[in-house]
Amino acid sequence: xxxxxxxxxxxxxxxxxxxxxxxxxxxxxxxxxxxxxxxxxxxxxxxxxxxxxxxxxxxxxxxxxxxxxxxxxxxxxxxxxxxxxxxxxxxxxxxxxxxxxxxxxxxxxxxxxxxxxxxxxxxxxxxxxxxxxxxxxxxxxxxxxxxxxxxxxxxxxxxxxxxxxxxxxxxxxxxxxxxxxxxxxxxxxxxxxxxxxxxxxxxxxxxxxxxxxxxxxxxxxxxxxxxxxxxxxxxxxxxxxxxxxxxxxxxxxxxxxxxxxxxxxxxxxxxxxxxxxxxxxxxxxxxxxxxxxxx
Numbered sequence: 467x468x469x470x471x472x473x474x475x476x477x478x479x480x481x482x483x484x485x486x487x488x489x490x491x492x493x494x495x496x497x498x499x500x501x502x503x504x505x506x507x508x509x510x511x512x513x514x515x516x517x518x519x520x521x522x523x524x525x526x527x528x529x530x531x532x533x534x535x536x537x538x539x540x541x542x543x544x545x546x547x548x549x550x551x552x553x554x555x556x557x558x559x560x561x562x563x564x565x566x567x568x569x570x571x572x573x574x575x576x577x578x579x580x581x582x583x584x585x586x587x588x589x590x591x592x593x594x595x596x597x598x599x600x601x602x603x604x605x606x607x608x609x610x611x612x613x614x615x616x617x618x619x620x621x622x623x624x625x626x627x628x629x630x631x632x633x634x635x636x637x638x639x640x641x642x643x644x645x646x647x648x649x650x651x652x653x654x655x656x657x658x659x660x661x662x663x664x665x666x667x668x669x670x671x672x673x674x675x676x677x678x679x680x681x682x683x684x685x686x687x688x689x690x691x692x693x694x695x696x697x698x699x700x701x702x703x704x705x706x707x708x709x710x711x712x713x714x715x716x717x718x719x720x721x722x723x724x725x726x727x728x729x730x731x732x733x734x735x736x737x738x739x740x741x742x743x744x745x746x747x748x749x750x751x752x753x754x755x756x757x758x759x760x761x
Contacts, residue, residue: 469569478560479560482564496556520577523557532544547582588718589753590712590751592719602624604702605617619688622688627717631724632652638690641686656738721733722749730745
């Protein structure tokens with residue numbers, strides 16, 4: 467009997483979590499997404515791999531976009547196109563691994579499936595006076611002093627992001643073992659390190675070195691967790707009624723500013739991007755008016 471008759475989508479995803487997701491830096495998030503899929507779409511999850519066709523996946527895609535009633539009778543809200551695209555990425559990869567590595571399936575259920583249109587890239591900029599300065603004041607940060615509270619750590623992390631273009635997780639991983647202020651580099655785990663086998667070495671600006679100097683001797687420069695960082699940042703932002711600002715905007719703002727000083731290949735080295743189109747279309751946010759002012 468063909469393997470596709472013996473295994474279900476649930477079997478495939480259970481093995482995928484164990485053999486593939488477990489090696490990824492974003493393992494926890496992917497596990498949660500897969501668990502939600504198995505919980506909310508039991509009929510599809512318990513289908514034999516041989517029975518899964520493109521229309522089944524199209525129906526799953528449309529349900530995610532429109533919202534649906536879950537198997538427990540509770541309404542599940544619609545999600546953004548970006549969230550569906552992320553789910554398509556891991557689910558498609560699971561089918562690919564099952565086909566090419568495990569030989570569990572012969573056809574390609576995702577072949578011909580139309581992904582939802584990608585949302586337009588954000589063009590939000592960060593205002594140093596109206597937003598950054600007010601946020602630091604609200605969080606109690608004192609320039610040049612080591613943080614003593616979680617709020618102060620959040621402010622310092624945001625400032626480091628604005629100067630270094632590092633991601634929040636990379637910033638929170640900093641400590642005396644992976645930060646060399648003399649050489650002005652930080653060695654951080656990359657989100658695709660399970661594929662490259664190498665960490666990312668980030669060149670640090672002089673401003674970043676100045677910000678990190680009071681905490682660089684610690685085993686961990688930051689003790690705040692990723693979840694608390696997000697919560698405290700959003701709380702301060704909302705108290706100040708700053709609209710639409712995300713912590714991750716610090717990375718895009720830093721890359722936009724650095725683009726005025728270095729060439730695109732150097733900028734990609736700083737950001738860690740392999741795809742220059744992503745760097746240009748998503749992370750470079752200089753307006754036409756700003757470019758014109760420099761011409």
